Amino acid sequence: MNQHFSASVQQVADVRTPVDVVRLTDVRRRFGTTAALDGVSLSVRKGEILGIIGRSGAGKSTLIRCLNGLERPDSGEIFIEGRDIAQLGERELQPLRRRIGMIFQHFNLLSAKTVEDNVALPLKIEGRPKAERLSRAAELLDLVGLSEKAKAYPASLSGGQKQRVGIARALAARPALLLSDEATSALDPETTRSILALLKDINRRLGLTILLITHEMEVIRSIADRVAVIDAGRIVEAGPVWSVFADPKSPITQSLLGGIRPQLPGEIAARLSQSGGREAILRVDVAGEAASRPLLSDLAAAVPGSFRLVHGGIDHVQQQPVASLFLGIPTSADHERRVLDFLRGRGARVEVLGYDAGND
Known part of the structure; x- marks a missing residue:
């Protein structure tokens, strides 16, 4: 710079x-x-x-x-x-x-003007001297990585390059x-x-x-x-x-x-009913400090009885851990209540999705 x-x-x-x-x-x-x-x-x-x-x-x-x-x-x-x-x-x-600078979906560049003239256009409308306009355009094209395209026309650019020009133009008037x-x-x-x-x-x-x-x-x-x-x-x-x-x-x-958070696999979701079945299938969402703790091992220690991890995983959003887990627990009203109480007590959002009878 x-x-x-x-x-x-x-x-x-x-x-x-x-x-x-x-x-x-x-x-x-x-x-x-x-x-x-x-x-x-x-x-x-x-x-x-x-x-x-x-x-x-x-x-x-x-x-x-x-x-x-x-x-x-x-x-x-x-x-x-x-x-x-x-x-x-x-x-x-x-x-x-x-x-207020604006960048658009379809770039909105003027095809008859060069890249540097497109970037400098807001300053021309303001009445800025040509030398100032071109100097500012050069700075911004350097910022967006397109200095070598200053004399090119939009038709010769890729879509990503056109959008970089659009961003530079939006920044012209500071x-x-x-x-x-x-x-x-x-x-x-x-x-x-x-x-x-x-x-x-x-x-x-x-x-x-x-x-x-x-x-x-x-x-x-x-x-x-x-x-x-x-x-x-x-x-x-x-x-x-x-x-x-x-x-x-x-x-x-x-x-x-729905497209970027873990979802229960379709073949399992299709088997779920609202009653009956060997397992209750839970969705467990937890984030931040609570997601950094050993949730499943703590659950196994606190609530005797088996459970299994059906699907899910942990991701990071804004440097914060965000976990979405799908657990299967044996069907038992008392066991289900104890598991739900423990998970919610640890800051998790828990939903009973239904009951899985397996492939029988």
Whole structure:
């Protein structure tokens, strides 16, 4: 990183902003009879990465358009760096929009302009001198690893390279907030990982606040500090990523996590009934300090009687251990109660999935 860019990084870090760069209070937006946003309240702290996840039609696009001032809420407050943008006129919004960078799913690069001109475009719109624009573009292309592509045109770039250009352009005006709208949805898994690593690195180097919209839980898991789950225009669950992964309370969150959390193998799930059977099959979710303890050996010592590990394992999310285990225990009301009491007493979330009669 060159000296000039280091100075600009420090300049960004020294900007005096409220603890909450973004704060929404009871934001509502309707289109006809449809409530796109139905009382959304959330905040994003300075230097934080907040992921907002939901299915198609949940309200994600309307939310991000309200944040950048392209949509006006019907009611509620939207504060960006302490200013309620819902109360600002179009002329007052212009300088505030320059404090918000945007990266898009389909890149939105201008095909007739070179890579460096695409990156410098926000500064040209601001009326900055050409020398300053090109100097800043060079710094940012170095940051995203594309210095050698400065004179190239978008048509010659791969999808990942185009998104790196989009990220550089979003940073041109030194924003306080970066909005990412499904920025990796059009990319293959390997390229997605590289783009997410770049965003995390930028967040770390610049202390940049990032709000990312996605329908992919793996994106949230990779880089977000906190997650908010939106469904039918409402925030139905929010918290640190590791905590939500360990104990998803909303059905929509459980569904979104279904693809990356361990699930009971289908052939066993198909045999389960709600009564009878040789074994009760338990799902045991535990995280944090409780997941670091020898849970199963302690269970064997505390509750006499056999049990078996049917499926599952332990993972790490945000450096926190998160375990999902499936246990089979002999069918006995007293034994089942004692096992449940022990596991819950150790901070585990336990669910009786059903009873397995085996292959008889």
